[in-house]
Amino acid sequence: MNQQFLGREQELAWLQERYDRPKGQLLVLYGRRRIGKTETLRQFAKDKEHLFYACTESADRQQLDAFSRRLLAKNIPASRYLTVFPSWQEALSALLELDAKTKRLIIIDEFPYMVKSNPEIPSILQALWDEKLQYQDIMLVLSGSSMSFIEHELLAEKNPLYGRATGILQMKEMDFSDAVKFFPTYSPEDKTAAYAILGGIPHYLKQFDPSLSLEENIVKNILQKGCVLYSEVELLMHEELRETAVYNTIISAVALGNTKLSDIHAKTLIEKSKLSSYLRNLIELGIITREFPVTGSLKESSNIQRGLYKITDNYFRFYYAFVYPHTSELEYGGAQGIYTYAVAPYLDEYISRVFEDIAVQYLRKQNNAGALPFHFTKIGRWWNKTDEIDIMALDAEGSQMLLGECKYRNAKTDTDTLYPLMRKYPPSPDVKAYYCLFSKSGFTKRLLDEAGEKGVLLFALKEIAG
Template identity: 60%
Template sequence: MFVGRAEELQFLQDRFTARGGQLVILYGRRRVGKTETLRKFCQGKSHVFYACTESPDEQQLTAFSERMLQKGLPAAQYIKRFSDWTQALGSVAELPGEEKKLLVIDEFPYMVKGNGAIPSILQNLWDEKLKNENVLIILCGSAMSFIEKEILAEKNPLYGRATGILKMKAMDFYDAIQFVPHYSSLDKITTYAVLGGIPHYLKQFDDSLSLGENIRLNILSRGSILYSEVEFLMRQELRETATYNAIIEAVAMGNTRMNDIHQKTQIEKTKLSVYLKNLIDLGVLTREFPVADGVKAQANIQRGVYQVTDSFFRFWYAFVFPNLSELEAGDAEGVWRYVVKPELDRYTSYVFEDICRQYLRRKNRKNALPFRFTKIGRWWNKTDELDIMATDQNKQRFLLGECKYKNSAFNLSELRQMQAKFMPKDKNNRIDYWLFSKSGFTDEVIRAAVEQGIQTVTADQLIE
């Protein structure tokens, strides 16, 4: 079952129908669904799909040659293997057919690691010939730091040649929950809180089983795919994994400011800032600022808070990593019952805020809000915090939101507390209030919402 990725597929289709040669670089973290998306795009099109392997250069050239020559190239009458990469890569222009010649090279970094001259060879071919041919070449890779530093960086041969660069990200909430269609609204929300929007992870859950059974069987049990997934990814991308583990665990457990992370890990601040930057570059962490902050405030290294971007990383470091000894001893049931289950609602509440922001982004794109916002996120100062703040470009209109993920209804006291947290400097500025609640709203809040034009959204409405 292929789910979502409509924007990515449309992007690739636009490149396919564009005039002239097209060179696209598509990359993103492992398991995000790049290969499946490319295979979906290639359906119904004459194409060559070559998946690179970690193998010596001569072996790679032989395998690539065989793949190309199988497609009816004129050279196939005379040779069984191209003599070099210039001939092999250049042969894409000779593929038969009238439509655009489509070549996908999956895990391109493996090819480059076997022969560092390949980017230069491709650059020369592109400049001299291929950019004027009816071809679409897609270079795909999972090693994000390699792609960004060795392929896209300014001093490298292919810099400036790409006609499209797409960094694939995790699916949003609305695409992700299509993997568990039989779950209730609350179980869909919790599934997303645990697994995020990575298709490979979502495929591990069976919605004919309870959420607890899926977590116990597919995450907490030794031998399951997700049990060791984070450790595998960390070793693939980083050295000093013990140091990075300590940092991510600290952030996942709620130490979100630079000084808090320093106190928890005892890593020197100058080194810590480098480690944090590396994790941000990899998409594991993000640095968040209050929506109302300007560029100058964001330049201050002491401002902002760090969050674990990937939901599954956050879950793993919050519940799996601290309990590895018990899990290695086979006590998945005990860790689920006494560690994970009692904390799951509190853990989900943080992701619930992000889901509510995604809901508003969708409405914003459809022009279904009182104004078109250009920025959305959280807001806080020294004493107060708002789960959602969105504002227009001139900061004259504000949308403020509060998200309650608890087993009691949103009450009037909570509404009044929210409304007292933020007052714009200009009295002419307008504020629209949105309330989101797992367990609905009291009658008083519903009456106040009608009187004051406040929007209320339940968990079921969030998904509908």
């Protein structure tokens, strides 16, 4: 498996910029499990003098003893007469004894575990920060995977550390351009398929062997009982949620195309008020999102009955589409058969939905580089009762728009895709419309000629995936 550190340039640059600032820095870095927080922090710290402590789910005394040993191993003055610190007050105060030749870098990974075993730690840290640490050349990073704890406890107004953080960063999945670096020898089509299946979670990407074909990886590293990805979703659900059977039912319903609240309710028969609560929990975990037309208003987004739910985590989508429904057969070793008859025939259709997300990511990069006809400030999907458009981007004034369609099929894209797009959302006289098409297999000569005349932007998969 590929263990090389890849991507995360923006996160590393953010950490370095804070590290280069004078005086105290108190940073909070958080994100869902498997997102790559620990690896990113280790990569950042590897060429710096630092203290890295990974908290465990343990009793307070054990946690303090383990932290003490890690800190005293740095040969601070207290190590001459102590083997462990008698209290957290003394242990955390001793951070000031670390070598001050360079900025003192202290990383406490999975900080919520430390607080769970001793709820007084935020108060101790707050007093220490206010009185001493903020005036020192020190950088303290608190990292955590418990999204609800970080957002609703640590960063909440009631928490002693509220308002002390000098930087807060929620780590997201890698985007397509970073994720495909894990598969440098794959074809553009296989890179796209690998991302559509695994998403941008580094831990998942590392489970695929880039020396194996896409089919071999799916069979051996997803569908085969005993491999990491086979049980990953079930383990994560049990770690993060209660009533996993209920959540399985909800996610399965969404994976089958039930995207409206009313449709999910009809499929699951879960009471709507409870269903909304369950969906909210899945949104907080980054597994599901609620989507609105890009032209929608703030009022519309506040209406619980509006919007469409979709699974944002690619691997969860794949798991509930192809693994979860066939668990019985897979438990008895039917991996190859399930791939041949239940996965392969539907894989392109599955990838086509993710291709739209890839196209949006690509347009964002083009937008940031100033390579589009105008700079958009909003981008997403658009739909009404009769039509939908894969991509709609708008400028700040609403006077310019970019409309796009994505075709993930083996035939070249022709003008029969462009003309209906132009008819779906006729712009008003005071709105300038531009058009773009994304295609897996390229474009016909007729479309290339038409696009040249009309200024239509064309993006082929080989251009996007490299």
